[in-house]
Amino acid sequence: MTAASEAAPVLEVRNLKKYFPLQEKGLLRRKIGEIKAVDDVSFVVRKGETVGVIGESGCGKTTLGRCVSYLYEKTAGDIIVRGGGRVFRLDELNRGNNSEFRQIVQVIFQDPFSSLNPRMSVLRSVGEPLLVNRLARGSELEARVASIIQRVGLSVSHLQRFPHSFSGGQRQRICIARALVINPQLVVADEPVSALDVSIQAQMLNLLKDLQSEFDLSYLFISHSMSVIRYMSDRILVMYAGKIIESGSRDEILRQPLHPYTEMLLKAVPKVSRRGSGRLQDASGGEPPDLLNLPSGCVFHPRCPYAKEICREEIPALRAVDDQRQVSCHLAEELVVQGVFD
Ligand SMILES: Nc1ncnc2c1ncn2[C@@H]1O[C@H](COP(=O)(O)OP(=O)(O)OP(=O)(O)O)[C@@H](O)[C@H]1O
Ligand code: SF4
Numbered sequence: 001m002t003a004a005s006e007a008a009p010v011l012e013v014r015n016l017k018k019y020f021p022l023q024e025k026g027l028l029r030r031k032i033g034e035i036k037a038v039d040d041v042s043f044v045v046r047k048g049e050t051v052g053v054i055g056e057s058g059c060g061k062t063t064l065g066r067c068v069s070y071l072y073e074k075t076a077g078d079i080i081v082r083g084g085g086r087v088f089r090l091d092e093l094n095r096g097n098n099s100e101f102r103q104i105v106q107v108i109f110q111d112p113f114s115s116l117n118p119r120m121s122v123l124r125s126v127g128e129p130l131l132v133n134r135l136a137r138g139s140e141l142e143a144r145v146a147s148i149i150q151r152v153g154l155s156v157s158h159l160q161r162f163p164h165s166f167s168g169g170q171r172q173r174i175c176i177a178r179a180l181v182i183n184p185q186l187v188v189a190d191e192p193v194s195a196l197d198v199s200i201q202a203q204m205l206n207l208l209k210d211l212q213s214e215f216d217l218s219y220l221f222i223s224h225s226m227s228v229i230r231y232m233s234d235r236i237l238v239m240y241a242g243k244i245i246e247s248g249s250r251d252e253i254l255r256q257p258l259h260p261y262t263e264m265l266l267k268a269v270p271k272v273s274r275r276g277s278g279r280l281q282d283a284s285g286g287e288p289p290d291l292l293n294l295p296s297g298c299v300f301h302p303r304c305p306y307a308k309e310i311c312r313e314e315i316p317a318l319r320a321v322d323d324q325r326q327v328s329c330h331l332a333e334e335l336v337v338q339g340v341f342d
């Protein structure tokens with residue numbers, strides 16, 4: 001998306017760190033280490049664009065999304081969100097009173113089953129953000145809920161029903177309606193289709209795309225599936241062991257990846273249609289690293305087919321290749337890693 005590359009950032013993340021303390025068992029529960037789930041991550045998301053975050057299980061994707069949406073307190077770094085004519089610095093937010101921020105940033109989670117209160121009707125669930133933020137009530141609230149519920153592909157006759165009577169796909173539609181009913185600017189979508197049947201994943205991705213252009217939304221779109229990321233993203237961040245190891249436009253990452261790990265992820269993509277229904281198989285070539293016992297030098301070196309001596313000794317910095325592109329690999333300039341022709 002070219003327009004998005006010039007648009008103002010809705011989200012700016014600078015040197016974000018989220019470390020989880022590791023405590024010993026027993027009464028004293030002394031801190032014996034820490035898990036660096038997100039470690040010095042910086043990026044922006046611009047108005048109307050989708051930034052995809054890809055990486056294997058445990059690399060820190062969810063933690064990143066939860067920090068950005070203020071569900072986790074960050075350990076360090078800056079998170080700045082712009083929307084509704086205001087600038088929100090997460091440092092300055094108050095846990096008890098962040099309703100204005102919540103109107104700008106909404107989250108769609110992986111599991112539509114646990115995301116909805118089983119005792120609340122669709123009308124109450126979807127209407128709750130309007131009520132809590134004092135944006136509408138009574139007949140106006142009902143009208144707004146009815147409008148968004150139809151927009152996500154359900155009908156007004158569903159409004160009085162409860163979550164148990166819906167399929168997984170329908171529940172995710174309800175969750176999307178709940179996230180969008182207050183017109184947010186940024187949606188953090190954490191594996192929003194992973195729990196759904198493969199046959200309906202593509203419909204849901206297309207719905208999210210349609211809603212994005214209709215509401216001029218920005219997405220931080222998290223997935224372990226390269227097929228999904230490929231279908232949804234304008235730009236892609238590749239994460240490994242809590243860090244971004246490569247970033248660039250969707251086309252650059254797919255056609256000319258620079259990092260051997262990106263190549264490994266692309267090789268693991270099953271051959272699927274462009275409708276985004278395929279899932280990433282486990283990336284071949286070994287296991288993701290133990291965050292408590294990271295390898296020396298480049299943390300990817302035990303799995304890297306191109307590793308040289310320097311890779312075992314020196315940590316490669318994440319460096320700019322051009323103004324849109326970053327990579328952390330000592331040998332990025334000399335390697336010819338394989339992309340896919342899309
Ligand atoms: N609340 C927590 N307390 C302690 N450690 C955590 C917590 N949440 C995540 N972690 C650890 O942080 C690391 C990153 O986890 P995270 O859930 O962000 O990964 P992920 O990329 O979303 O993985 P997946 O693809 O499986 O969802 C993991 O090692 C995980 O065990
Ligand atoms: S720095 Fe070395 S080990 Fe790391 S990805 Fe590059 S070539 Fe592979």
Ligand SMILES: [Mg+2]
Pocket residue numbers: 061062063
């Ligand atoms: Mg996750």
